[in-house]
Amino acid sequence: MIIDQSEDILLLTNAGMEVEFVSQSMEKILEIPVAKSMGKKINQVLDNFPSLPLMKPNQKMVIPVTTPKTKKRLLIEFEFKPQYTPTGSVQAIIAIGRNVTERENSLKKFKDTAFKEKELNQLKSRFVSMASHEFRTPLATILSSALLIEMLLQKDFGPEIKAKIINHVEKIVAQTNRLTDITSDVLLLEKSIQTEMKVSLKRIRIGKFVEDLVDTINRESFERRTVKFTMADGDTTVMTDPSLLTHIFRNLILNALKYSEGALDPEVYLHLRGSYFEVTVKDYGLGIPKEEHEQVFGSFYRAKNVGNIKGTGLGLNIVKELTKKLQGEIWFTSSLGIGSEFYVSFPVK
Incomplete structure (x- = not known):
């Protein structure tokens, strides 16, 4: 009665991993009839169970299970405890299964968040490095050209002075465009990695x-x-x-x-x-x-x-x-x- 009321699934197999006992919680949680499990190998009862043999002492594994009726996707963690004869050979195996769907999903979300945070930090670091290098040259060119234009404007406008002013104006425009392109690329990258980015077909x-x-x-x-x-x-x-x-x-x-x-x-x-x-x-x-x-x-x-x-x-x-x-x-x-x-x-x- 205690076993059947447990939230865990209890299976007992022989040395060949054939089911000899299974608790009623198997049917309650996984919607797999107890009667249909008896005498079958575990990998015949659970589709995603790995090929046999697998046993290591106290081995644990998480197996995805889709319930046949309600189509729920569950993650069941099984722990296996081999039982040995006095001579040291495996006599039976106790398998204890527990529904860890919520735990595993939370862990996955945590890992995904941690990975994205790490990736974002790397992205920020690279951007700071790139920006400090790429912005320095055009900004210096823009500043020097603006100062030279200011000096030239204090002189008389001959053809030579006019050509120099045009040259520096072109430099300012070119370097400003370069900074604009860099900024546009960064903004487009940020936008492109957003899942809600609109695609207009x-x-x-x-x-x-x-x-x-x-x-x-x-x-x-x-x-x-x-x-x-x-x-x-x-x-x-x-x-x-x-x-x-x-x-x-x-x-x-x-x-x-x-x-x-x-x-x-x-x-x-x-x-x-x-x-x-x-x-x-x-x-x-x-x-x-x-x-x-x-x-x-x-x-x-x-x-x-x-x-x-x-x-x-x-x-x-x-x-x-x-x-x-x-x-x-x-x-x-x-x-x-x-x-x-x-x-x-x-x-x-």
Whole structure:
């Protein structure tokens, strides 16, 4: 009576792990009839029980169980206590099961929170390091240019003075734009990792969309280079967020231009692959060191071989987050000194 009224589940098996006794709490908690459990091995009674044999003295394990009637998802912790004969062989095994669903869920939430907090602290640390480095140069340039303009304005305006003033104004504009880009990247990264970020799906012709974007970048004449676009399989209509897609493709294409200076022009390919479309951005530039491949999509990460090429190290991290928002995937191949190919794949819907 005491055993049957217990909140714990008690099983007794023989040495072969075949059930010889089970308490009524098995049926009450797990909705598994006692009669159907008798004579069966534990891994036949509980679907997620590991293959036998498993025994170690006083071993504990947490097993997920879905009740057959009410479809509750429970986590049951079993503790196993082997019973030995005088000669030292296993005679029977007592298994005590306890519902630890609430405990395990609380523990998981705690671990998730701790992990996110640790990740956030790392992100803050990297941002402070990046910001102190990246903000210093443009701010110094803006300040010095403003002071020089002030000095020049005190003189007569000849052609030479006018040219110098224009030069410094252009520096101020360029460095202000750089600071604006850094701030925008940080804000977009913060927004992209929020689960409630809105995705506005629209129906677009993906081929024309990518072609127009490449044409726009080419008209901007980034270092007077031309990105080549190839649409191998014709065009199709897709459901996507044009704004997020523009940021993804633009970032990848501008990276291809930025990190392949003096090399062949980058290439963009569009392929239709059944229920997915895939865009490839290929460059013939610096390439990424093999030992750094796993870190490429990390926040504030920049490869060691980029030299003096400006950047925040946020671009690819943002691209990956936005790609996930659109239920897509991103991956790449790269060889040092040869170039890189970035692939993004999205459902056509």
